[in-house]
Amino acid sequence: MGGRGRGRGRGGENRSFNREQLNALGVTGNEPIPNQVIEPPPLYRMLERRPVPLESSKEMEYLLLLKQDFIHHMQLSPSYLKMPVTKSNEFEQEIDKLVAQIPTKREKYNWNLFPSELRPKIFAKRTKHKLQKAVDVSEKLNKLEKLEEKSFKSDVKTEPTTNEDDEIIEQEEEQDEEMDFGTDYANNYFDNGEEFDDEDDNLDDGPIY
């Protein structure tokens, strides 16, 4: 009573507390204050009504079969792209390893119908660089051998260091070149192909479609 009177006197309002305020004060209402707010609402609400069971007919069975067939076909076709295997997603089960060994054949496209930028052409460049490097190394080894045989001690000391320098610089150049088309992340992916370089020489002639 006192509170109400004071409120009226101060604010000059002719209205008293509204319902919520009274409720909050605990003055009125026998209803308990809802206290469920503390816990989050259930993830799945209770179903109010049970859904009608689905009818299965012969036609539906056939449709199901067609659906499964199509999905299986797509999953086995070359169109089903898999992530390249990395250490983070190595196979847990033996069977997965076996499955991965099935050679994935690449699709053949009619390239007239696609933008030319989509054609894969990384193969050729890669192989060229590797070959150049190999030649350089053997030449250098020869040089070193000759130097060792002919030169004096002091020369022997100086020469290899310069050679090493050369090599470092060249390696850097090599890396730079790779960085130029390093935007091609695919390089990483094709790393596996390095061992086959010798056989793939003919790829240098141009991109393969």
Added chain:
Amino acid sequence: MSFQIGKLISLILQERFGIIIEKVGNFLFEYGSNPLLYIMRGTELPLGKVKEALCILIKYGLVTFKPNNNENIANYSLCIDNILLMTRYPKFLNLLKKKFGDESEMIIEELLQNSYLSTSDIIVKVAERLKCDVNDLPNVRDKFVSLVVAKYIQRLPTPNEEERPVPILEIKESVLFSLPKIDMKLLSQVYLKKIPKEELGETVFWIVNFDRFHQDMRDKYLVDAFTKKFDENVGEFVKLLLQQMYIRTDPWAETSNPVPLLEIKDIVRKKVIYPNLVTFFDQYVTVIEQDPSQIIRKSGEASGGSFQIQLKEAYNQIAWEIVEQVILEKFDSKAVRIFRLVKLKKFVEPDQIQQLAMIPSKEAKKLSYQLLEENFLKLQELKRPLANNGPIKSFTLFYIDLESIVRNLLELCYKTLYNAMTRKSHEKFINKRIIDKKQRVDAIAMGIQSQGATEEQLADIEDMITPPEREILGKIDRKMKKLNIEELEVDATIFLLQMYLKYQ
């Protein structure tokens, strides 16, 4: 396009094309049309994989491209509708099987699986599947030709004359369904593997014309509706009416041109399957004419009368019916009564609802507010001052906006599809070990069976799966089947709702 569709198409892509393509699809959905390098950056995939993914998506018609301002590169964008269509493929195949038989179904199946094929590819592949003789090749060819003539298959757009880094694909409408010459001699040589197929030098490729299938599905649902409402004979009548409609009307017209009754009568007489329809033809016609739905209306008396079929009206009514069914399942029959009342009166005051629907005041209020909350009803407020500075009297009126309800329901359907598919992959995930085991056992059994193993050995291998495991497998199977059926059924609803929107 909504957030919900985005989640759905990502699942559809994942199920059919794997994670990489799903990523690319997601990126394109979220950011719209984008060039190659942006896609690569956004998806953080290796360039080679992005290229491959785009090639596959373009091949299946799920991504289109247009030259950028810089003509050397292209902008890629996603065709959301075509991705959603992938859930409808089984229905297309079933439709064709019923209408034209197995060979035609196989032709379409090959096309759906490979997206586009040349003439020889189609014929040779189907013939190989049928394991038929060289002399049977013309049979398959005829099936193929009839599918092209009936417009189920159309030509793939080809790049126009000039060579460009980004080809512009287009095709003239006049050649869309024109057949090239098929050299059967060379083709049979290819079939016998005497010459490689490259020697044919084909430049024409074929794709499936989904629009034609949608026409068929539209007709099928109408015929089904009439069959359910009356009987098979009426269904047959409607079927013939629709069939005759194609001769004189554009397939997507809202109302067909008048079809003479005599024409239908003649066809019915030639068909022996429906004797009742012949004997009671006039009675059937009267029944259809008097049907309150007014989908088939008499348009004239000349030459024994002619009839029009109101396709727009038909799908309008189907949409209403679907909405009412949804309300029935969600809020029960009293809510439907309120909904129908609002439909009838167009605009209704809340007080009137209680009186007219004969539902107690409290319940009527509760139900109508529930309907309002879920956007089945809409609220319009009218304010009118009684006197200049007197109190303002305001009316609140309920009304229905069918189009917005239909769009909401479509969203709901997409959500349902998404939920079903998520559940499916979740079940697969938690039971991965046991499913894998089953697959391995099956593979081994197949292997030794082909080597000619005895029944005992086979039984031994079968026993590797213990009875409890077998029980679990059965449970998973049933669950999967249920969810898969649900997907197909929801797609049927989606189709009907889309038809309504198409005619709008």
